[in-house]
Amino acid sequence: MLPFMHMLRRAGLVKRILATRRQYSSRFGYEHSRCLVFSNFGQPEKVLKLHSYSIPPPYDDIINVRFIASPINPADINQIEGVYPEKPEFTLGLGTGEKSAVPGNEGLVEIVSCGSRVNPSIRPGQWAIMSGPNFGTWRTYAQAKESNLIIIPDREGISPLQAATVSVNPSTAYCMLKYFAGLGSGDYFIQNAANSGVGRSAIQIGRLWGFKSINIVRDRPDIDRLKEELRLLGGTEVITETEAKDRRYMAKITEGRSIKLALNCVGGESATNLARILGHNGHLITYGAMSKSPFSVPASALIFKNIHCHGFWISAWSKRNEAAKSQMIRDILSWVRDGEFTDIPYEITKWSGDTELETLMEPVKRGISEYSGRKGIFLMDED
Numbered sequence: 001m002l003p004f005m006h007m008l009r010r011a012g013l014v015k016r017i018l019a020t021r022r023q024y025s026s027r028f029g030y031e032h033s034r035c036l037v038f039s040n041f042g043q044p045e046k047v048l049k050l051h052s053y054s055i056p057p058p059y060d061d062i063i064n065v066r067f068i069a070s071p072i073n074p075a076d077i078n079q080i081e082g083v084y085p086e087k088p089e090f091t092l093g094l095g096t097g098e099k100s101a102v103p104g105n106e107g108l109v110e111i112v113s114c115g116s117r118v119n120p121s122i123r124p125g126q127w128a129i130m131s132g133p134n135f136g137t138w139r140t141y142a143q144a145k146e147s148n149l150i151i152i153p154d155r156e157g158i159s160p161l162q163a164a165t166v167s168v169n170p171s172t173a174y175c176m177l178k179y180f181a182g183l184g185s186g187d188y189f190i191q192n193a194a195n196s197g198v199g200r201s202a203i204q205i206g207r208l209w210g211f212k213s214i215n216i217v218r219d220r221p222d223i224d225r226l227k228e229e230l231r232l233l234g235g236t237e238v239i240t241e242t243e244a245k246d247r248r249y250m251a252k253i254t255e256g257r258s259i260k261l262a263l264n265c266v267g268g269e270s271a272t273n274l275a276r277i278l279g280h281n282g283h284l285i286t287y288g289a290m291s292k293s294p295f296s297v298p299a300s301a302l303i304f305k306n307i308h309c310h311g312f313w314i315s316a317w318s319k320r321n322e323a324a325k326s327q328m329i330r331d332i333l334s335w336v337r338d339g340e341f342t343d344i345p346y347e348i349t350k351w352s353g354d355t356e357l358e359t360l361m362e363p364v365k366r367g368i369s370e371y372s373g374r375k376g377i378f379l380m381d382e383d
């Protein structure tokens with residue numbers, strides 16, 4: 001045996017066999033997953049814990065995936081708090097003492113290995129995003145089924161952060177602009193929280209489809225910089241909430257234009273004001289409630305202008321429109337690839353094998369407090 005090993009070593013083969021074995025055990029053997037978990041709803045800093053568990057090799061229709069990037073969206077925080085209508089499934093399957101769930105709804109994964117009955121078009125190395133909510137994306141590895149994933153067919157020219165954030169914010173903006181008011185080239189829409197992830201996406205998609213936009217943001221010390229930034233994205237007008245409430249100022253901005261669509265992320269007075277600004281037969285779509293305040297719609301806007309009020313929720317729309325969702329993701333990624341759709345500003349938190357709970361909690365806490373101007377996102381190291 002020894003002379004045989006000696007011969008192999010001399011030929012450099014032992015190193016190669018060991019390297020192949022290491023690859024075998026990480027690609028096809030057990031994966032070690034680290035995740036954030038919670039067992040009760042509550043404030044994230046009180047209920048989230050860091051947990052590790054092993055993932056066995058895939059069998060049948062199971063696919064083992066490695067997370068590359070997972071965003072931290074306002075809805076993820078609301079879900080942990082228990083105030084979001086979609087609730088995750090609490091399970092003992094993660095090996096925690098009490099039933100628990102992994103937070104996070106959006107994310108980008110790499111296919112690591114596939115069970116024997118998985119569709120052969122799905123192959124290790126491909127990228128995929130989650131097909132729907134509630135997967136639990138704040139972790140490093142997981143097991144999925146084909147129905148949980150939308151494969152990204154061509155990742156050339158797309159960064160992991162762009163792919164990881166495509167299915168919530170840009171998709172919401174895309175649907176609201178496309179499906180409600182029948183906007184055509186040159187038509188105007190108006191929106192509040194225009195500097196949000198959804199707002200920035202709406203500006204850019206609107207520009208690509210030939211729509212004009214009036215973009216409202218909250219006042220701040222560096223307002224001129226923000227106004228310029230949003231104009232460069234394609235915003236036609238960028239104004240503050242104070243300016244939007246000034247009727248004379250708004251009369252000048254909207255002179256000769258009928259605003260057909262308003263996108264409401266805020267609620268409260270800001271939303272009431274959108275209803276006032278909307279033109280005849282306009283549509284007010286509420287998709288967020290950042291101020292946490294209800295809003296009233298002036299009776300005159302309903303009676304004399306016949307405005308229509310709707311809500312939009314991307315989770316519900318995605319469940320009913322699988323084929324349209326895949327097409328929408330392809331459209332948005334093709335704009336990204338062509339350099340026509342710019343990233344939202346990100347705040348990256350690196351997640352490697354030894355990252356502590358405190359580090360992972362920083363972007364989560366920022367997501368609850370004042371908006372930092374950047375989308376928090378976990379970027380996982382390959383270990």
Ligand SMILES: NC(=O)c1ccc[n+]([C@@H]2O[C@H](COP(=O)([O-])OP(=O)(O)OC[C@H]3O[C@@H](n4cnc5c(N)ncnc54)[C@H](OP(=O)(O)O)[C@@H]3O)[C@@H](O)[C@H]2O)c1
Nearest residue numbers: 074172193196197198218287288289290291312313314371
């Ligand atoms: N319905 C759906 O399908 C859907 C899909 C995606 C997102 N959403 C919702 O849309 C909202 C925005 O999400 P996002 O990911 O785009 O958020 P984001 O990028 O984190 O931006 C948050 C925005 O909210 C504004 N904001 C924060 N607190 C506010 C307050 N108290 N009053 C007024 N404005 C406030 C911020 O303005 P400042 O810069 O002035 O702080 C910023 O423009 C969230 O409520 C989210 O849940 C809904």
